[in-house]
Amino acid sequence: MEQDARLLQSSFGAAAVAYAEHRPDYAPAAVRWALDLAPGPRVLDLGAGTGKLTGTLVASGVDVVAVEPDPAMLAELRRTLPAVRALPGGAEAIPLPDASVDAVLAGNALHWFDMAVAGPEMARVLTPGGILAGLWNVMDDRVDWVAGLARVSGSAAIGPRDTLGDWRTATAGAHLPDNGLVARFGSPEQAEFPHGQRRTADSLVATIATRAGMLVMPERERVATLGRIRAYLASRPETASGEFTLPMLTGVLRVRQL
Structure with missing residues (x-):
């Protein structure tokens, strides 16, 4: 992983409380579709952050284990979801045994993984026929004022995976590295599901302030x-x-493991 990507990825811990307060959850229909082909209910939320996706998974009734590398983010997850098994660890070294989960899901996290290492790790912990899915919450820039917000904010605040117009292209190749592992999985599928978040102007500004590009921006520019x-x-x-x-x-x- 390049140094600037590592800096962006490591920026979230300092804003863990704000992240937990302001970031949205995930559309339940999207989670149901992500898990539709999975053979069972055991799900790993990988790069779980403060538990935004974890909470949606718990509400759907599956057996969830969460793995998160940042101590501050993990502490927030454990505080808000104390009944969930939550472990320190990352996608490149998953602290679970072989073939121990039926699905690996990552909420707004898959693009941070070093897939040359994380791809084999995710394949290792999946059961045969298991599902690997990345989920991203994206703003609907088909709506005029949202498109204007994206233009005004700039790419550091609202990046290529943050709007509907760009996310398909930005994530299409994110699932697996082209190192032979692709042959062990079926063809990738993409789908979008309506979602929304109640905000005020102040809380939307606070939400945007938790994006990685904003967190590492010089204070005056921020x-x-x-x-x-x-x-x-x-x-x-x-x-x-x-x-x-x-x-x-x-x-x-x-994608589904064959």
């Missing part, structure tokens, strides 16, 4: 960017006052 976003939201009738729904979708990339 303040200016958030100020620009706040001014844009104040200028739009959809977001200028009170609560509104941020139009989103949960996109899923799914």
Whole structure:
């Protein structure tokens, strides 16, 4: 993994409390589709963060184990979901035995993995016929004010996996490395499911502030960017006052181990 990617990935721990408060959960229909081909109910939430996907999985009734490398993020997950088995570890060294889960899911995390190492690890812990799926919450930039927000925010705040217009292209090759492992899995499938998050202008700014590009941005630039976003939201009738729904979708990339 390149050094700048490592810096971005390691930035979340300092904002773990804000991440837990402001980041959205995942559309239940997306989780159901991700698991549809799995042979059983044992699911690994890999790169689980503060448990946004974990909570949706628990609500769906499956047996979940969460694995997260950042101590601060893991502490938040354990605080909010104390009944879930939550382990320290990463995608490149999963602390589970061979063939121990029926599905490996990653919520807004698959793109952070070193897939040359993580791909074989995920294959190792999966049962035959098991599912590997990445899920991403993306803003629906088919909506005019959302498209405008993406333009005003800039790529550090709203990147190529954060809007519907770009996420399919940005994630299409993210599932497995081309090192022979691909032959052990079926063809990848992508699908999107309607989702939304109730926000105010202040809470949407706080949500955007938890994105990796914002967390590593120099303070002066960060303040200016958030100020620009706040001014844009104040200028739009959809977001200028009170609560509104941020139009989103949960996109899923799914493959099945043969």
